[in-house]
Amino acid sequence: MSIQAQTRPVSDRPARPAPDRALRRAGRIGGGTLTFVLLIIAAVFVLLPLFWLLSTAFKTPAAAFALPPKWISKPTTGNFSTLLTGQFGHSILNSVIVAVASTAVALLLGIPAGYSFARAPVRGGRIINSWFILAYVAPPAIFIIPLYIIYQHLNLLDTYYGLVLAYETGLLPFTVWLMRVYFADVPRELDEAAWIDGCSKMRALWRVVLPAAWPGITTVGLLVGLASWGEYFGAAILTGQRTQTAPVAVYSYVGTVTSNWGELAAAGLIVVVPALVATIAVQRGFVSGLTFGAVKQ
Amino acid sequence: MFDRRFFGLAAVPAFLAVFIITAVPLVIGLGLSFSSVTSTHNGVFPLTLSNYGHIFSDSEVHTVLLNTLIYVVLAVGLETLLGLGLALLMTRKNRAISVFRVIFLLPLTVAGIASAISWGALLNTSQGWIDYFLKLAHLPQPNWLASPTTAMPSVVLVDLWSGVPVVAVIVLAALLSAPKDPIEAALVDGAGPWARFRYVTFPAIRPALVLAALLRTVAAFQQFALFQVLTGGGPGLNTTVLNFYVYQQTIVFNNIGYGAALAMLLLVVMAVPLVVLFLYSRRR
Structure with missing residues (x-):
């Protein structure tokens, strides 16, 4: 230099x-x-x-x-008022519930695990690593279709729990993996200084490490939120009348006899706009998140 | 200094959760693939290899595999090339270019279902805008999604819409963060544009490019919304790829056991290009 x-x-x-x-x-x-x-x-x-x-x-x-x-x-604005007063309004609410719950679960479990993975030598770390990669890249069909059968027997079809659980098969490994990358960027000396000053491990994580890793956390939150908000395949299989999410509802407007492109487009727009706004709001680190932190922005 | 218990407690819930929610379906799926559960037969037993035998003898599966190969190669190949090109076009920094950078970020946030319905409407033969403009220009108006020759290319085209920007954005980030000194040195040494790209720029962005190609390969094998909305796998079997076929067999036709075996095939087929790309990324 x-x-x-x-x-x-x-x-x-x-x-x-x-x-x-x-x-x-x-x-x-x-x-x-x-x-x-x-x-x-x-x-x-x-x-x-x-x-x-x-x-x-x-x-x-x-x-x-x-x-x-x-x-x-x-x-x-007729299309929007028709949509929002009908079944579609309910579907948007379902999508919000599922996206928020999936993101919350992924972050709640994934942040501590990512921290631990970045800082401590984990026994069998390589195996766990490979398993996580497999879980993330495997086609959702591998997990969703057996889950469909399991849920039939456990009465979990058409429930929020069932859908969120199914989403975590991909989202949780992704979160742990990415959080580990972001925590690795936070200098170790920072935690150690906090420990020496008498902070407990928990307090050091909460007060010192998390704020330092905050941009990474918002990025992961955004990516996980976007993925669960727009997810279609799993929702099409695992939801029904009660928990139908917005993307599945959008599809129900396709090709019906009374097909109205205005309503279809309005429904699509309602799915697109929140994701767009969220991305613009967070933006920083979007690319590094997409590439598991391999490409810095 | 080091607190084994804390780090253990922090990691265990997530590891356990991932293990349970992935291993249980995987094992049950594997078990089902040897079973004969269908719409009329509910019992899991007897476990036989007949599903796998059926896969190898069924010519429909061969067609589906070929479709999958065509789709993945076309989509990933074109997305990688065009994405690289687009990224190179955007390396200069000025106000106009930054507008383009924002525009090409947009598709990354758009849910697959939304792009599928928009393109479905645009490519509609009687009411779509695209054929209307082609007609105005006295150009042929293909029956985009319904003709056997254009259906698959049309789906690939729509996949490009979301895929090219992904590659471009990733490669651009790598281009912008690559050190400038080697290019400077190459210039001083009198290297031409191609030599500079081949020996200086490309090696610097290769890891990002391979990673982008990997991500798009994963996405191509998982593509579902486009096929369901745009073509439904048709006409005939023309756009039925393996992932969509798994869905049809299990959910639509209720051939659970057979579908589970096809899902295992999907996992194996998908592993091949991923391993190849991974090995390529390791090569120096």
């Missing part, structure tokens, strides 16, 4: 030395215009379905099907 600082005199900075400019040019592929054209094409592709959701959600049934598409029609 210090050697580099010496070879690059501070006085050069305002003048922008030549290697720097060439370096910046080397970073991009092709000319500026081509880059822009390609990025705009990609952006149109990305924004198209989101624009469809947003515009159709506020259209009357007739306008929703109109071709050519009506860009500016009288927006109506």
Whole structure:
């Protein structure tokens, strides 16, 4: 570090030395215009379905099907009021309950375990590690379908407990794994200093280590929350009338005889917006979380 | 200094919970795969190998496996390549580029079911916007989701929508955090753009790229919402991949035992590319 600082005199900075400019040019592929054209094409592709959701959600049934598409029609909130007063309102509540409960359970059990994994030599750690990876990458069908059979016998089908438990098969290993990465970034000296000052292990974790690992915790919370909020496969199999979550309810609007794209889009939008808002609110560390902390932001 | 009891107590609940909720279904699933539980036969016994025998002899399974291979290779391959390209386009820092960076972050937050319904509507043949615009431009309007030739490519296209941004965002983060000095050195040494990418940039981002490909492979094998909403596995068996087939056999047709055996097959099939990618990431 210090050697580099010496070879690059501070006085050069305002003048922008030549290697720097060439370096910046080397970073991009092709000319500026081509880059822009390609990025705009990609952006149109990305924004198209989101624009469809947003515009159709506020259209009357007739306008929703109109071709050519009506860009500016009288927006109506009718779709939302129909949805929210009907069964869909109940489904959103179910989704909130399941997402909050799944996230809470994952963090409550996963944070202490991740801390322990980061700090203490765990006997059989490699085996536990591999098991966690297997649990996370295994297709949900591996767990969900036997659970469906088990739940039939235990009367756990169409219950919140059953669904949350099924979600933890993937979410809990993910949480432990990621929390371990984040705790490993917190210097050990921090806990040790707190212990020397007379803190109990619990107090040191609560007062010193957790605040230091807070960005990691919010990231994990966001990712786990997003995953359980939008989950479809398990919910489609394990829920029924009573605990049907919003994504499953969205599907029930597809292809029915009285199909109304306005309501369908509004339902989709209601699933999308909270996730978007939560991501924008937390944002930091999103990428490092996605990659198990392997890629720093 | 070291408190074995505290760390033990902190770790045990989660480890125990994970072990129970994964091992129990796994063992029961394995047991069911040898059983003959169907809609008409409720008993688990006798345990036989007949489900596995059926898998190997059933030509439907062969079609499904081929579909799975096509889907995973196309989706992961294109997502990795296009994601890498997109990331390289966004390395420059200015205001316009930061807008694009935000735009390409959006699909990462969108639930699969929401992207599925939007694309289903957009690709609809009589009412969809896409065919409408193709018609205006006097271009052919394929029967996107209902024709055997375009159904699978269409599902892959929709998978790209969520997958390419994932790869791009991960690779971009790696690109931006890569040290600048080696590129500088390569420039001084007179390396051309391709040589700089091949020998300097690529090695620096390879771990991130492999990780992104791994994540997309896992996602591709687990893909369910797109198939159910867009094609229902059709036309015919054209877009029925293994994960969807497991669902159909167990939940729809109630062939529990057979479906459980297919789920074990899914686990084995999925392990192959994951191990390959993992070994590639270890190679120097």
